[in-house]
Amino acid sequence: MKKKIAIIGSGIAGLTLANFLYKNKNHDFMIYEKNDSLPLDEGYGIQLSTNSIKILNKLNFSKVDSEKIYHPKDLDIYNIQNKKLCDLNLAQFNSNNEKYTTLQRSTLIEFLKDDIYTQHIRFGKIMKEVSELKGKVLIKFDDNTNDLVDYVIGADGIFSNTRTFFEKKKNKPVFKNAIALRTILNSTSGLDIDQSKVSLMMGKNCHLVIYPINKNKDLNFVCILRHRKNNPDNIKILLDKIVKQNPNLKKVYEEDLKSWPLYATPKILPSSNSKVFYIGDAFNGFLPTLAQGAGQSIESAYELFNLIKNERGDIQKIYFLERSKRAKKVRRRSNFNFFLFHLSSKFMQIIRNFFMKFFLKRKSFVNSYLGTVYKN
Numbered sequence: 001m002k003k004k005i006a007i008i009g010s011g012i013a014g015l016t017l018a019n020f021l022y023k024n025k026n027h028d029f030m031i032y033e034k035n036d037s038l039p040l041d042e043g044y045g046i047q048l049s050t051n052s053i054k055i056l057n058k059l060n061f062s063k064v065d066s067e068k069i070y071h072p073k074d075l076d077i078y079n080i081q082n083k084k085l086c087d088l089n090l091a092q093f094n095s096n097n098e099k100y101t102t103l104q105r106s107t108l109i110e111f112l113k114d115d116i117y118t119q120h121i122r123f124g125k126i127m128k129e130v131s132e133l134k135g136k137v138l139i140k141f142d143d144n145t146n147d148l149v150d151y152v153i154g155a156d157g158i159f160s161n162t163r164t165f166f167e168k169k170k171n172k173p174v175f176k177n178a179i180a181l182r183t184i185l186n187s188t189s190g191l192d193i194d195q196s197k198v199s200l201m202m203g204k205n206c207h208l209v210i211y212p213i214n215k216n217k218d219l220n221f222v223c224i225l226r227h228r229k230n231n232p233d234n235i236k237i238l239l240d241k242i243v244k245q246n247p248n249l250k251k252v253y254e255e256d257l258k259s260w261p262l263y264a265t266p267k268i269l270p271s272s273n274s275k276v277f278y279i280g281d282a283f284n285g286f287l288p289t290l291a292q293g294a295g296q297s298i299e300s301a302y303e304l305f306n307l308i309k310n311e312r313g314d315i316q317k318i319y320f321l322e323r324s325k326r327a328k329k330v331r332r333r334s335n336f337n338f339f340l341f342h343l344s345s346k347f348m349q350i351i352r353n354f355f356m357k358f359f360l361k362r363k364s365f366v367n368s369y370l371g372t373v374y375k376n
């Protein structure tokens with residue numbers, strides 16, 4: 001008899017896993033999503049490096065309309081005054097079919113929903129109770145429906161509700177004293193940057209990332225800045241901190257900006273139940289400073305799929321060992337970038353800029369710092 005799987009959450013992680021299960025046809029599965037629909041009108045961008053494109057290609061990612069994606073070849077690095085410091089060739093990690101890709105998150109969700117939308121997602125479902133029954137897990141939802149399954153996959157994001165049901169050891173996400181501001185620009189808004197590249201601008205306690213998200217070169221703009229409150233009631237106060245550093249940025253900040261407090265999970269902990277797994281941000285939530293959150297969601301879903309498909313050995317143990325090793329590597333780099341991009345002392349910035357120029361020219365450094373993440 002086919003094993004039955006409940007996936008909690010229809011974000012990038014849950015949808016990726018569902019697609020592989022759908023393709024493989026050896027399991028019964030259902031995604032239970034708390035919201036009433038998928039966020040298909042969300043315009044913000046996402047960067048996917050080759051590690052995740054390699055996996056998405058197994059799901060026929062090439063069928064996505066090529067006008068809706070972009071392949072930036074370089075990253076240009078500036079200071080906040082828009083003076084170019086150095087650059088990095090992103091295309092060096094590409095192969096013919098696996099290219100560094102930027103797109104709207106909704107384009108990715110649209111692609112991932114295609115095959116499974118009608119039969120394999122139930123909306124408006126929130127877990128109310130769980131128990132073990134005859135070697136399986138019985139999930140009761142708050143609309144009085146239930147499901148008896150062999151595996152539960154927590155794919156419900158950084159504030160995973162699944163974790164709160166199954167884990168005794170708490171791993172509460174921590175506010176990182178930082179806020180992300182995002183918008184979509186349809187021009188460079190007076191900044192002297194190349195619209196076809198990823199641009200990183202580093203300032204005092206803040207950095208900006210701007211990149212094209214389609215062939216039309218609409219630009220995703222994200223600014224991460226340090227801020228002690230996780231509920232920024234007045235975006236203007238935040239903006240003033242940046243515009244003070246470069247008045248040319250005023251034009252960007254006339255756009256419709258939305259803010260997000262940034263959280264990360266402090267520890268990487270195993271599941272305490274052999275039938276329960278965590279993928280994506282529910283496994284570990286990173287800072288976005290290596291642009292790997294979605295990439296790791298895709299990787300974790302694929303790793304787990306392969307283990308469930310083959311059912312060899314202690315899959316819980318194998319999954320945790322492999323995933324935590326990978327997550328630790330990405331976490332170290334994300335945290336280090338966060339520190340590096342936000343230096344406030346002028347002196348430290350000069351030293352950082354010197355070493356950045358030096359190291360980004362060294363192929364061996366670039367390969368061990370980024371290549372081992374991008375070319376998994």
Ligand SMILES: Cc1cc2nc3c(=O)[nH]c(=O)nc-3n(C[C@H](O)[C@H](O)[C@H](O)COP(=O)(O)OP(=O)(O)OC[C@H]3O[C@@H](n4cnc5c(N)ncnc54)[C@H](O)[C@@H]3O)c2cc1C
Nearest residue numbers: 009011012013034047156157161180280281292293294295
């Ligand atoms: C500013 C910013 C920029 C970023 N940029 C990038 C980038 O360029 N590249 C990159 O790779 N990553 C980026 N990320 C990270 C990336 O967006 C996330 O890591 C990724 O979306 C996580 O996917 P997920 O499926 O694990 O979780 P989520 O996307 O959070 O999805 C979780 C799903 O579970 C549902 N859910 C929640 N609770 C429940 C419940 N109780 N019951 C049922 N369903 C539930 C939610 O509604 C949602 O649909 C960025 C993040 C931020 C904040």
